Amino acid sequence: MAIPVEPALSPHLVVDDAAAAIDFYIKAFDAVEIGRVPRPDGKLIHAALRINGFLVMLADDFPEMSGGKSMTPTSLGGTPVTIHLTVDDVDTRFQRALDAGATVVMPLDEQFWGDRYGMVVDPFGHQWSLGQPVREVSYDEIAAFVGQSG
Structure with missing residues (x-):
């Protein structure tokens, strides 16, 4: 009997100290740990979380x-990748992420596309990135704004 497959697209992050990263994501983004698979030395070969559902x-x-190469962003x-969370x-x-140890790349502000971001x-x-829709903006309005500022 085949197991039903739910289509999904899930980021798979590579980090130094996955156990610490799990702790950070729980504090910063209210993540829920699903599970982890450690090697005998404690390094995690796999872990799964739910962030924002x-x-x-x-x-x-x-x-x-990985061919002898480290694959962490550091x-x-x-x-080049930004993981976006749409939140209320x-x-x-945003402050919770900062309190947990994140660093600001772009301060929160209302953006021309209608989000506080x-x-x-x-x-x-x-x-x-964290964003909260605050007003409806059409693609035509966005394109007009970009055309004016470019």
């Missing part, structure tokens, strides 16, 4: 599994 997987860095000099009460959620980087180098 969605699955996020993570693991410790294992360069031996070792790579940053990340963005001010509280800001960005942080977590202590492991992953970038997160």
Whole structure:
């Protein structure tokens, strides 16, 4: 009997010290730990969390599994990826991330596309944006604004 598959798209984060990252995500984003699979030395080969209701997987860095290269954002000099959370009460959620140890990349402010929005980087180098819709804005209005400012 086949197991039914629910379509999903889930980030899989590589970090230094996955156990500490789990603790951070619980404090910063109210994550719920689903489970973890440690090696005998304690490094996590897999962990799963729910953040904002969605699955996020993570693991410790294992360069031996990546052609000898470290794959953390810190070792790579940053990340081109931003993980976005749409939340209510963005001010509280943003401050909670800062209190847990995140650093501001872009301060919270109302944006032309209709969100109160800001960005942080977590202590492991992953970038997160938090946004709360505050007004409806059409794509035409957004395009007009970008055309004026460009």
